[in-house]
Amino acid sequence: MPLKSLERYNPRVEEPRWQKAWDDAKSFEVASDDPRERYYVLEMFPYPSGRIHIGHVRNYAMGDVIARYQRARGKNVLHPMGWDAFGLPAENAAKQTGSHPKEWTYANIATMKRQLKSMGLSFDWSREFATCDVEYYQRQQKLFLDFLKAGLVTRKKSKVNWDPVDETVLANEQVIDGRGWRSGAIVEQRELTQWFLKISDYSEDLLSAIDGLDGWPDKVRVMQRNWIGKSEGLRLLFELLPSDKTAATSIDVFTTRPDTIFGAGFIALSPDHPLSTELAKSDPDLTEFIAEFHRQGTATEAIEKAEKRGYFTGLTVRHPVKPGQTLPVYVANFVLMEYGTGAIFGCAAHDQRDLDFARKYDLAVIPVVLPDGADPKTFDIGAEAYTGPGRIFNSAFLDGLEVEDAKRKIAAHFGILRVDGRPQGTIETQYRLRDWGISRQRYWGCPIPVIHCEVCGTLPVPDRDLPVELPDDVTFDRPGNPLDHHPNWKHVDCPQCGRKARRETDTMDTFVDSSWYFARFTAPHAEPPTVPPIADSWLPVDQYIGGVEHAILHLLYSRFFARAMHKTGHLGMDEPFRGMFTQGMVVHETYRDNAGEWLFPSEVDLEGMGETRRAKNASTGAPVEIGSIEKMSKSKRNVVDPDEIVRTYGADCARWFMLSDSPPERDVQWTEAGIEGASRFQQRVWKLVHETLAFAASPAGSSTEAEILAIRKLTHRTVKAVGDNIEGLRFNSAVAQIYELTNALTKFAATLETVPSTAGAAELRASIETLIVLIAPMMPHLGESAWQALGKPGLAADARWPAVDADLLVDDTVAIAVQVNGKLRGELTLPKAAARELVEKEALSLEAVARMLDGKAPKKIIIVPDRIVNVVV
RNA sequence: GCGGGCGUGAUGGAAUGGUAGACAUACGGGACUUAAAAUCCCGGGGAGGUAUCUCCGUGUGGGUUCAAGUCCCACCGCCCGCACCA
Numbered sequence: 001m002p003l004k005s006l007e008r009y010n011p012r013v014e015e016p017r018w019q020k021a022w023d024d025a026k027s028f029e030v031a032s033d034d035p036r037e038r039y040y041v042l043e044m045f046p047y048p049s050g051r052i053h054i055g056h057v058r059n060y061a062m063g064d065v066i067a068r069y070q071r072a073r074g075k076n077v078l079h080p081m082g083w084d085a086f087g088l089p090a091e092n093a094a095k096q097t098g099s100h101p102k103e104w105t106y107a108n109i110a111t112m113k114r115q116l117k118s119m120g121l122s123f124d125w126s127r128e129f130a131t132c133d134v135e136y137y138q139r140q141q142k143l144f145l146d147f148l149k150a151g152l153v154t155r156k157k158s159k160v161n162w163d164p165v166d167e168t169v170l171a172n173e174q175v176i177d178g179r180g181w182r183s184g185a186i187v188e189q190r191e192l193t194q195w196f197l198k199i200s201d202y203s204e205d206l207l208s209a210i211d212g213l214d215g216w217p218d219k220v221r222v223m224q225r226n227w228i229g230k231s232e233g234l235r236l237l238f239e240l241l242p243s244d245k246t247a248a249t250s251i252d253v254f255t256t257r258p259d260t261i262f263g264a265g266f267i268a269l270s271p272d273h274p275l276s277t278e279l280a281k282s283d284p285d286l287t288e289f290i291a292e293f294h295r296q297g298t299a300t301e302a303i304e305k306a307e308k309r310g311y312f313t314g315l316t317v318r319h320p321v322k323p324g325q326t327l328p329v330y331v332a333n334f335v336l337m338e339y340g341t342g343a344i345f346g347c348a349a350h351d352q353r354d355l356d357f358a359r360k361y362d363l364a365v366i367p368v369v370l371p372d373g374a375d376p377k378t379f380d381i382g383a384e385a386y387t388g389p390g391r392i393f394n395s396a397f398l399d400g401l402e403v404e405d406a407k408r409k410i411a412a413h414f415g416i417l418r419v420d421g422r423p424q425g426t427i428e429t430q431y432r433l434r435d436w437g438i439s440r441q442r443y444w445g446c447p448i449p450v451i452h453c454e455v456c457g458t459l460p461v462p463d464r465d466l467p468v469e470l471p472d473d474v475t476f477d478r479p480g481n482p483l484d485h486h487p488n489w490k491h492v493d494c495p496q497c498g499r500k501a502r503r504e505t506d507t508m509d510t511f512v513d514s515s516w517y518f519a520r521f522t523a524p525h526a527e528p529p530t531v532p533p534i535a536d537s538w539l540p541v542d543q544y545i546g547g548v549e550h551a552i553l554h555l556l557y558s559r560f561f562a563r564a565m566h567k568t569g570h571l572g573m574d575e576p577f578r579g580m581f582t583q584g585m586v587v588h589e590t591y592r593d594n595a596g597e598w599l600f601p602s603e604v605d606l607e608g609m610g611e612t613r614r615a616k617n618a619s620t621g622a623p624v625e626i627g628s629i630e631k632m633s634k635s636k637r638n639v640v641d642p643d644e645i646v647r648t649y650g651a652d653c654a655r656w657f658m659l660s661d662s663p664p665e666r667d668v669q670w671t672e673a674g675i676e677g678a679s680r681f682q683q684r685v686w687k688l689v690h691e692t693l694a695f696a697a698s699p700a701g702s703s704t705e706a707e708i709l710a711i712r713k714l715t716h717r718t719v720k721a722v723g724d725n726i727e728g729l730r731f732n733s734a735v736a737q738i739y740e741l742t743n744a745l746t747k748f749a750a751t752l753e754t755v756p757s758t759a760g761a762a763e764l765r766a767s768i769e770t771l772i773v774l775i776a777p778m779m780p781h782l783g784e785s786a787w788q789a790l791g792k793p794g795l796a797a798d799a800r801w802p803a804v805d806a807d808l809l810v811d812d813t814v815a816i817a818v819q820v821n822g823k824l825r826g827e828l829t830l831p832k833a834a835a836r837e838l839v840e841k842e843a844l845s846l847e848a849v850a851r852m853l854d855g856k857a858p859k860k861i862i863i864v865p866d867r868i869v870n871v872v873v
Numbered sequence: 874g875c876g877g878g879c880g881u882g883a884u885g886g887a888a889u890g891g892u893a894g895a896c897a898u899a900c901g902g903g904a905c906u907u908a909a910a911a912u913c914c915c916g917g918g919g920a921g922g923u924a925u926c927u928c929c930g931u932g933u934g935g936g937u938u939c940a941a942g943u944c945c946c947a948c949c950g951c952c953c954g955c956a957c958c959a
Binding site: 008218219222223225226227229231233253254255256257268308333334335336338339340343344345346347351352353354430431432548551552660661662663666668669671673674676677680681683684687732733735736737738739740743750815816817818819821822823824826827848859860861862864867868870871872 | 874875876877878879884885886887891892895896897898899911912913926938939940941953954955956957958959
């Protein structure tokens with residue numbers, strides 16, 4: 001039944017038609033009073049930078065497959081979308097083009113929403129919001145005030161990371177290799193009074209709960225563990241010998257190796273240590289040393305490898321366990337004020353940094369841990385410190401103990417002693433995690449709802465005065481915070497005494513906005529930030545999908561926020577995301593001409609393959625160099641425009657290709673051939689559907705029972721496999737299964753053409769209908785068009801996932817591989833669960849096996865039922 | 874330096890310890906066509922000139938096992954994260 005006259009499937013016509021049908025039917029709007037089992041799938045919402053890029057397409061295609069699949073499984077699926085809409089780019093655009101951040105942002109949202117709609121994503125648009133909507137950020141202000149009341153917010157003067165390009169403060173998490181995460185500028189240190197969220201209150205909880213996040217990638221869990229950075233050790237007081245340089249009587253030190261105390265050779269203070277600062281006042285050389293340290297900036301790789309340098313303060317402390325001995329006190333450039341107490345004791349023999357330092361300043365190197373098997377008389381430290389296990393020696397009452405036992409014993413020892421009336425040593429847990437500084441000196445963010453009164457101090461804005469709304473009339477003609485420059489916005493009356501007071505002009509870090517949006521989606525129009533019973537009925541998010549670049553920042557903040565919202569009664573749970581998935585990037589080849597100019601893929605013609613593959617400029621014919629495959633970026637022009645892809649191939653093909661080519665956690669390379677393959681498949685399915693319809697009208701004939709059964713079995717197996725693969729997020733494997741079924745059905749249709757059969761045609765039709773339901777989550781528009789062509793009622797979007805007949809998943813005959821000494825020599829087709837004797841007999845009677853045996857009797861025969869026989873000779 | 878991951882045809886990649894290379898892409902051959910595109914069919918890890926068949930083959934070298942891409946040890950290479958955390 002050739003269908004030469006069949007028109008090609010035309011996505012440009014079909015796709016908008018179905019998008020409208022879904023809209024009209026409100027297919028994807030969900031109600032919270034629906035009694036069915038709930039499923040919440042969420043993709044990280046985008047920043048409205050201007051246009052959707054192909055990475056978004058991949059992210060949302062994955063989420064959409066899950067949403068549509070779970071819907072087909074009969075669940076009430078929440079699949080919302082919104083906009084992470086505050087942030088610096090809007091202000092930068094304002095500076096560059098004179099646009100207003102608000103207009104710029106909402107215009108971008110409009111564009112991107114149109115683009116997303118053209119992708120046919122099953123979002124519940126009725127729940128859409130942008131974080132810059134007053135309706136959203138006013139609830140965020142409410143949360144802030146509740147956090148403030150609950151003691152989860154502090155205001156303190158602190159050294160902050162200052163981004164000189166963006167002219168704002170950055171959180172530690174936002175400093176990458178000493179540079180601003182967005183601007184790339186080298187970050188400077190400044191002292192400012194800042195608002196902090198006390199995430200460190202939850203250090204232990206955030207850490208220990210990671211163990212329970214088994215729906216998260218290990219990689220992300222490890223990163224979060226490392227970021228929180230727990231270590232247990234001893235806080236130890238060293239008594240200072242009296243000096244006219246300072247009134248201080250002791251130095252507080254944190255160590256994880258108290259067992260090496262007998263090997264202590266010096267004390268080192270951070271240049272930022274209060275004692276260092278005090279001493280510097282009367283010591284110009286130390287002042288210079290500290291200034292030099294600050295000039296070096298913060299942690300970059302170069303600094304990391306920088307030489308250990310120190311400055312002797314002239315102070316000495318008593319050695320706490322060696323009566324009569326003292327240790328010199330240095331200020332050293334490798335000691336961080338941010339960790340522990342900002343002071344350490346140096347044990348050169350068992351810490352590499354301390355050893356480097358000791359060698360440079362000719363300080364004592366006293367080994368106190370003896371590796372197993374080493375001779376205490378000859379054991380010596382060369383250029384490398386010994387940090388391994390062993391027995392303690394040279395250490396009086398610790399001698400002979402293992403490292404861990406020695407730690408316990410010395411902790412007990414110092415727990416009894418007193419310095420300045422305090423225990424000399426206390427066991428303490430330290431975390432690397434710092435409180436989250438959220439103050440930003442920017443306009444386009446959520447205003448911090450606080451008022452500063454000279455008399456009453458710092459006061460929260462009363463709930464009744466919310467929202468604290470951003471003024472529209474701001475200018476961007478000078479550096480700094482436009483809110484601060486605004487003529488009257490910050491001038492308010494004190495809510496307590498009524499005197500003139502000043503509004504806080506800092507706005508919140510935009511990571512605050514994204515730390516609770518998933519909760520707001522559960523009741524986006526409610527008066528309070530969340531409606532706890534509703535939020536709790538949806539949360540935690542069953543499957544969250546986004547880029548690994550948020551593995552620490554956003555995911556950690558959100559986990560903290562859930563806890564803080566729990567504490568303040570806005571949520572009933574602590575962990576916001578049950579399942580987390582980090583998808584790979586979309587990458588593309590780069591192209592560069594002789595002048596070194598980057599070219600867009602659309603400007604390049606490619607020919608040849610492998611070694612002979614060449615590229616030239618499509619319009620001029622000039623040679624083009626094919627460069628490395630990299631993450632798509634505007635600067636290297638290795639980008640494709642989703643709009644253009646949708647125009648040329650349709651959204652379904654873009655989605656299909658994004659899902660088919662690589663495992664979702666790995667990078668996928670965008671290729672023209674790949675998207676064309678998707679398009680070919682789309683046409684094949686369309687053709688197959690119409691062939692099926694033609695066969696249904698064909699006269700009776702005979703196809704064999706066996707053929708029909710084989711098709712039915714394959715269909716059921718595929719339904720099972722595709723479902724399993726989607727649930728396991730193995731979209732590429734699901735696609736492969738669909739290809740296999742499609743290929744088999746195409747072949748079957750071809751045999752029907754030569755041997756017509758009513759039963760065969762009916763079987764084909766049933767299988768095709770199933771196939772369409774399997775395809776629909778990935779190519780939803782094609783799914784609808786085919787569904788309609790097949791004359792099925794309603795929308796494919798509402799079709800149920802086909803039921804699997806378990807009996808059809810197993811065969812009554814099985815192919816059993818026959819090996820001799822582990823090497824494949826043949827294959828048997830036997831009834832399922834055949835007796836061992838039969839399997840053995842059949843296997844031995846194979847000619848290839850007999851040949852390998854060469855008349856000898858087998859030593860052993862291993863039989864794995866229904867799978868394999870291994871004859872051992 | 875520490876931590877995590879990965880290494881399979883020309884390419885992206887499949888493979889509960891049990892028939893390596895599913896599926897796709899690229900390529901080659903054929904059919905259809907005046908021709909091209911599209912479409913359909915066939916082929917394909919390497920070597921032994923073809924088929925049969927044999928040997929080799931999942932980064933390298935060892936090991937465990939009847940059987941290893943898969944598990945263990947060592948090494949090489951690549952990618953990612955953290956980075957003076959005491």
